[in-house]
Structures are given as C-alpha cells and as structure tokens.
Amino acid sequence: MAGSPAQAANLVNGEKLFNANCAACHMGGNNVILANKTLKKEALEKYEMASLDAIKHQVAKGKNAMPAFGGRLSAEQIEDVATYVLEQSQQGW
Template sequence: MFQNNCASCHPNGENIIRRGRTLKIKALSKRGLDSSEAIAQVAREGIGQMSGYAETLGEGGDVIVGEWVWQQAQKAWTQG
C-alpha cells in the first residue's frame, strides 16, 4: 500500500518535497509522531502541505500504512 500511495514522495522514508520532513524516526519524533496511530492519522488527515489520503487509502488503509511506516522507521528503513 505504501509503494502505491506514498513512495513517490517518500522513497525509502525520505521526502522529495520537504527534505527535513522525512519518515525517519528522529524526524517523526521531532514532530510528535511517535506511534503507528499518529502516523495513520497523518496518512488519513494530512499535515502541513500534505493532504490527507483517507479516501485513497480506503477503510483501514491508514492503519496499514501507519503500522508499516512505524516498523520501517524503527529499523531505520533498512531491509530485513
């Protein structure tokens, strides 16, 4: 789901539009996004210049994206 909806702006947890607003653990924590639920809320409702994607992600899609992004952030976006 991330690859289809988020990766174009956030490849490997980066941010091609606002470089400091990455999905890396340090950047997320700095903005108070310290859980999968907080990330899901951003995916659903948007934040700053980023629009929300509730309709695009569908019911429960925000939770799937939030959990996956949080797991990747905890692993520093490394494979394995």
C-alpha cells in the same frame, strides 16, 4: 518468530500501499517536499509523529503539502500503511 501471520499480512499490504501511494514523495523514508520532515525515527520523534495514531491521522487527514488519503484508502488500509511506516522507521528504513 517475527510476528503473527496477521501482522505480517498487514505489513505486506502496508508496503504495497506505501509503494503505490507514498513512495513518490517518501522513497526510503525521505521527504522530497520538506527534506527535514522524513519518515525516519529521529524526525518522527522530533515532530511528535512516532506513534501509530499520529501516523494514521496524518495519512487520513494530510497536512500542508501532503494530501489526505482518508477518501482514497479504507481505515484498514490506513492502519496497514501506518504500521509499515512505523516499522520501517524503527528498522532504519
């Protein structure tokens, strides 16, 4: 089995949140602003972003051109979207 129902629900919600909030700049794990700083596994590892905590921090606080979503998304929503991003990076987008 691919995971628990709770985990699956989080990934489904994470995908919806990603599509609504992140896909404009990060469609398919890419980055339209800084082309080398993608959400793909190799880039996440290179820039020390390949952990759930690092991704959650980036989503909540933002950095450089990326806005902070901490005021727009709940902690649970940030967890869901970060889990989705990490899962997708490990699967090759």
